[in-house]
Amino acid sequence: MAVLYWSRYQVVYADDRAWGLVSVLVMLIPGIGATHVYKIIAHRRGWIQLNIWKLWPILILALLVLSSFYYFIGYVSTRYIFGPQNIDALLGMATGGVRYMAIWLLAFHLYHFGISRKQAEMDQKHYENLAIRAQYKRLNAELNPHFLFNALNSIKALTLENPEQARNGIDLLSNMLRSSLTLTRSETITVTEELERIEHYIALEKIRYEERLIYDVHLDPAVNNRSIPPLIIYNLVENAVVHNISKYDQVLKIKLDIRLVENKLQIRVKNSGQLNEPIRFGTGLTNVQERLTLLHGQHAHLTVKNFMDNQILSEIIIER
Numbered sequence: 129m130a131v132l133y134w135s136r137y138q139v140v141y142a143d144d145r146a147w148g149l150v151s152v153l154v155m156l157i158p159g160i161g162a163t164h165v166y167k168i169i170a171h172r173r174g175w176i177q178l179n180i181w182k183l184w185p186i187l188i189l190a191l192l193v194l195s196s197f198y199y200f201i202g203y204v205s206t207r208y209i210f211g212p213q214n215i216d217a218l219l220g221m222a223t224g225g226v227r228y229m230a231i232w233l234l235a236f237h238l239y240h241f242g243i244s245r246k247q248a249e250m251d252q253k254h255y256e257n258l259a260i261r262a263q264y265k266r267l268n269a270e271l272n273p274h275f276l277f278n279a280l281n282s283i284k285a286l287t288l289e290n291p292e293q294a295r296n297g298i299d300l301l302s303n304m305l306r307s308s309l310t311l312t313r314s315e316t317i318t319v320t321e322e323l324e325r326i327e328h329y330i331a332l333e334k335i336r337y338e339e340r341l342i343y344d345v346h347l348d349p350a351v352n353n354r355s356i357p358p359l360i361i362y363n364l365v366e367n368a369v370v371h372n373i374s375k376y377d378q379v380l381k382i383k384l385d386i387r388l389v390e391n392k393l394q395i396r397v398k399n400s401g402q403l404n405e406p407i408r409f410g411t412g413l414t415n416v417q418e419r420l421t422l423l424h425g426q427h428a429h430l431t432v433k434n435f436m437d438n439q440i441l442s443e444i445i446i447e448r
Contacts, residue, residue, distance in 0.1 A: 162197050163232055166190060176240040187233055194229040276305075282336050293335045300332040315423065316355040319386060323347070326362050326384075333369055340379055341369065348387035356446070357419045361386070361395055363412045364442045368399035371410075372440070395444040403434050413442075420444065 170176050175186055283301060286294035304325060323345070330343045343365075365382060373380040378400070385396040409417065413432065420428035427447040435441035 162194055163236075166194065166233075167236065170236075176237065177244060183237065187237070191226065191229055191233060194233070195226040198229055282333055285336055290335075297332050297335050300328050300335075304328045304332070315357065317358045318352065319347075319354050319356060319361075320352045322356060322358065322361050325359075326365050329362060329366060333373075337373060337380075341373060342379055342381045344381075344383045346383070346385045346387075350388050351386050351393060354393055356393070356395075357416075357423055360416045360419065360444060361397075363416050364395070364397040364444070367410070367412050367442065368397055368401075368440070372399055372401040392448075393444075393446040395446075397442040398435060398439050399442075400438060401440050402438060403432070403440055407432055407434075416444075420446070424448070 175183065178186070280301075283294055283297040286297055330341070334341050334343075361384070365384065368382050369380065380400055382397065382399045385394075385398070387394055409432070413430065417430045420430060424446055429445045430443070432440070432442045
């Protein structure tokens with residue numbers, strides 16, 4: 129840009145425009161060459177990654193070198209075309225060189241500051257995502273032994289009471305494990321896939337508890353293919369069975385209700401019983417809460433509370 133500015137004087141007002149054009153090229157080519165050399169050195173020596181305090185001495189030295197070179201080229205080419213110049217012209221070339229090179233250095237490093245900052249933000253986000261995925265996988269690995277332990281306890285109770293039912297329970301558990309190997313590899317599954325696993329679990333528990341366990345499902349067809357983290361509904365149902373059926377002699381009624389409410393996914397598990405105050409989350413519910421937070425942040429909530437008519441309500445709301 130500086131060369132184009134000066135070309136107005138060295139070409140338009142020169143007696144010999146051809147030589148004026150030559151002088152412009154004499155300024156342009158070395159100027160581009162000098163700034164290109166600085167660019168190469170800055171990349172090789174890592175100057176573009178320095179913070180502003182470490183970069184200042186380099187910028188001052190570079191400005192002196194580049195502006196001196198600009199002045200020398202301008203002085204030689206101008207003297208050759210127009211002859212000796214007065215002091216004002218010489219000062220103009222000197223201050224112009226400092227000004228133009230300062231602008232170029234500032235633009236060069238501001239550009240790379242912007243690039244470095246954007247890359248740093250992308251790297252940070254990438255590492256955060258890796259950390260979240262690693263934590264999510266750890267939580268899934270934590271959850272599978274938890275579910276397996278409870279299921280095996282149910283089958284163990286059947287081996288002496290009813291061996292035939294125990295064999296049926298093993299078949300059901302086998303189906304659950306087979307689906308678990310597939311579904312828990314993904315961060316999300318559909319509501320339909322989750323319900324299939326719950327049906328196997330309830331069938332397994334009904335072999336043990338028979339009429340003492342009543343399970344009812346109300347499903348809004350609009351949520352069939354909605355994506356959710358694996359095992360979150362299952363864990364609410366399992367929690368209702370494991371922590372309540374052994375405490376009461378009466379029938380344990382579990383009602384699962386899944387629907388869309390104002391475009392929010394609402395998952396409600398109601399079961400007979402009462403919780404002691406203050407309510408504390410066990411391993412399974414803590415796991416559910418952490419995985420919801422990892423995937424949905426503040427847009428997913430888990431609450432467990434005592435409900436009307438001697439009931440416990442476990443509710444998950446996923447806003448998006």
